[in-house]
Amino acid sequence: MIEAVRERRAVGDAVEEIEEQVRLLLGAREPRARAHGPRFAHLWDIASECLLGGKLLRPRLLIGAFDALAAGPAAEASRRRSALRISAAVELLHFSFLLHDDVIDEDLIRRGAPNAIGRLLGGTGAESPAASEARRSEGRRLHWARSNAILLGDLMLAAVHQVFAREAVPEAMRVRLLDLLDRTITESVAGEQHDIGLSDGVIASDLDEVLEMSRLKTATYTFELPLRAAAILAGADARLEEELGAIARHLGVAFQLQDDLLCAFGDSREHGKDPFSDFREGKETAIIAYARTTSAWSRIDPKLGAGDFGDEDGRALRSLLRECGAERAIRSMVDERIRAAVGIVCQEEPAIPRALMRFLLGVVEALDGRRG
Amino acid sequence: MIEAVRERRAVGDAVEEIEEQVRLLLGAREPRARAHGPRFAHLWDIASECLLGGKLLRPRLLIGAFDALAAGPAAEASRRRSALRISAAVELLHFSFLLHDDVIDEDLIRRGAPNAIGRLLGGTGAESPAASEARRSEGRRLHWARSNAILLGDLMLAAVHQVFAREAVPEAMRVRLLDLLDRTITESVAGEQHDIGLSDGVIASDLDEVLEMSRLKTATYTFELPLRAAAILAGADARLEEELGAIARHLGVAFQLQDDLLCAFGDSREHGKDPFSDFREGKETAIIAYARTTSAWSRIDPKLGAGDFGDEDGRALRSLLRECGAERAIRSMVDERIRAAVGIVCQEEPAIPRALMRFLLGVVEALDGRRG
Structure with missing residues (x-):
């Protein structure tokens, strides 16, 4: 079993490559975000903070399994780059789900540290003359942070689809990936609805x-x-x-x-x-x-x-x-x-x-x- | 000018064709939704109620301009079907934005009638033993309705992208459409953030x-x-x-x-x-x-x-x-x-x-x- 773990590490630890792809995905959208001013750019800073430095469980599973199937360095380099981009998109999907879950559950903390909403509460990304007044009202600050988390989740969900829609793989493969993404989102959302139903007493x-x-x-x-x-x-x-x-x-x-x-x-x-x-x-x-x-x-x-x-x-x-x-x-x-x-x-x-x-x-x- | 309006009606009123496409888009996803039980299927009922019977301003603009440009019946029939599908997707995007806006603005009414959240408040789509208890707590009912509106907005946003990603048009055209969708979503979300910032006193x-x-x-x-x-x-x-x-x-x-x-x-x-x-x-x-x-x-x-x-x-x-x-x-x-x-x-x-x-x-x- 120890050998299996060692093997897993050798095959599966593509953390730096995945982080690079996440950085590229966010980076490609950053100039347009910055063009809408500091508050909108702030959403990108929050996304970077939350996405990078995490465990990247989902993209590592993807790349580990891909490398095991495509037999390592013999794999076509362009296909592996596609797998890396798709794996980074999967991490963005995870982040998008977390953002909306945390709004729904009214959570401010995740794994002992402020989540995106907690971070958004910390600052608007720009000090306007009205900012100090806004700081006085806890309710409005929470509303601002939660609303931004809904919007950032939407942006991330859209970005995930853009990656899947544009990936340069054969048409049949792209359609299989789009089908998979479609089923995944429907099931995950159904699961989240189920979870809320249990909490809100709608489901026994x-x-x-x-x-x-x-x-x-x-x-x-x-x-x-x-x-x-x-x-x-x-x-x-x-x-x-x-x-x-x-x-x-x-x-x-x-x-x-x-x-x-x-x-x-x-x-x-x-x-x-x-x-x-x-x-x-x-x-x-x-x-x-x-x-x-x-x-x-x-x-x-x-x-x-x-x-x-x-x-x-x-x-x-x-x-x-x-x-x-x-x-x-x-x-x-x-x-x-x-x-x-x-x-x-x-x-x-x-x-x-x-x-x-x-x-x-x-x-x-x-x-x-x-x-x- | 009266002639122009008559012309517009003749060219632009594709309401039935657009409604048919909206019905097809929702219908294609409905069996999978129903498989997750009555509460999830209920989201589809809400979507149908809200999407059909509206003014369909955005899809009518699209089809009207398309027909004017592609010179009416001479247009390639398959391209016009693509335009109809994309126009229905644009209406889904509008609905997705409305859902999240109404959560953020805490609105329950739109144009004098209950909006999606107001309709979700009316029932869960299934009577469970716990439903009557849930009805007693106004706060939990609102939480259930608003959470469902977030989730339905996510499903609609994903569906919009699936339509754009799969449309059978030449690759360069598909990429132009995806670019347009991407810019549109980023700008609309930036606009919504702006609006919230003005309300919450973050922007003077x-x-x-x-x-x-x-x-x-x-x-x-x-x-x-x-x-x-x-x-x-x-x-x-x-x-x-x-x-x-x-x-x-x-x-x-x-x-x-x-x-x-x-x-x-x-x-x-x-x-x-x-x-x-x-x-x-x-x-x-x-x-x-x-x-x-x-x-x-x-x-x-x-x-x-x-x-x-x-x-x-x-x-x-x-x-x-x-x-x-x-x-x-x-x-x-x-x-x-x-x-x-x-x-x-x-x-x-x-x-x-x-x-x-x-x-x-x-x-x-x-x-x-x-x-x-």
Whole structure:
């Protein structure tokens, strides 16, 4: 397994190349943005800050799988440049989704640091005579920041499509990529609607509903889009693309469930998330949906999303969710999903190409390591 | 001039054809939407209700100009079908902008009827056991409706790009259309940011700022996008496209200023807008920006955007804005813009083709009639 990880690093770490592409994408639009004055240019600064320096999970999955399929340096150089541009566009899509999610969830923080809205609250990008007055009104400042996040999300969503629409690949390949993008956006938006419906009480909570939401909202664009795009760009046939899709759905749901477990039970110094933030917000995760079916629910329910939620409440909830078996149940779901993915990766017929198999097992190993 | 209008009607009224294309665009996506359950399908119902039965100003401008340029029935049938699809996509873009604008402005009404958010407030598209509970909380209902409007706007924006990206026209034409769409979205979003900045007090009000905002936010996608797209699709050269762009900017600003005048001074039974809604919201229109520079401002300022604003206040404000010369000044700006547009339409060199000239003069006449 260690070898697989080493292989994954060698094949998959295209971080600098991806960041270069993200920089080029933003840079191409920057002069036009600056022409509309400092406030509009400020949106580009925010985009650069948020996009660069991140983990780039989605574009790295795309390039790693592409390189494994297209057999490294033998791959046509122009096609690999296309894959890099598409991978950067996938990161822009992720950012666009985060922007609108954060408006909807009224979040100002992501992974312990101000998110785009939090950064937009910090300044308008220009000091006008009216700026100091605006600063006085918290409501107007929040409105300005959130409205800008909606607009920046729109700009990023448009930019993603421009990349897919213009990429110089054969027409049939371009149409396959456009179809994939179209399905991905529809499913991700359906997943987000599902998530809001659970929070706003429009959809009654139920473990199956929460798992479907996780698949739609996270698995589709975080795993399925990059792996399928890699298959299309590497010229793989529809069958291999479908196999990758199935693997991606399992890994994507495992990834989301792990995120939920980390936030509820993990060490915040390691995972960097706001400890107990899901509890505080009363978020409808799979853990909570499971707990709802146990006899411990009457003790859990009053603590969730309480206004005066403290660390002690967090530790108490954590214990209750352990005792009622929710932690164990969700961990075993993660294991099942990972086993199902590995089952497809290692199947005899139709066989996944050897280099891609090594890459995917490396991804599985990295996912497995997240529980620690 | 009456002839020009008759000509315009004959050439430009492709309403049924455009509605058919809008129906086809939504219909192609509907089965996938319904697969995600009744709440997601409900977004399609809302889109149909809002998109069909409207005035379709933008697509009619596009098809009218295209038919005038491509000389009617002699035009290649497949190219005209492309023009119809692009014109329907332009209407989807308009709807996408309206959705996000209405979230940002917290509006629930448009032209006297519930807007998409108002309609979303009316029902979730499915009655779940939790729905009646959700209905009890006004805040959660608004959150659900506004979040859905953000998501529907994203879906529409993505759909617009899919149409432009896939249209079966020669590659160079497709790239010109994609460039136009890209510039249009950037400018419109910059205009919307400008508008929010004026409302939130981030940008100090000034007549030039308000006029630039009107050009960016309204003229670009309402007039410039349809007329330029028509030129591109009809195979016109870059010079004619530029001339149309210049005409469109004048007409678009005139159109926005007329809208401001109608809302402030018009008969609400005729224009269908909420009377005095701009006054009530304290909207920073060109009329207000002008009045700000007059000695009447100290009497106007306290009434604008007041919480307890009534019809009597509206009539009083209207009188003040007349007395201080704001109405006259903005009306003369409309006339100037229209004269400037007609000047280009009728110029000797480079000459606008005769049929297009007739169509554009018909549009001008229709605009002129809006002041009545």
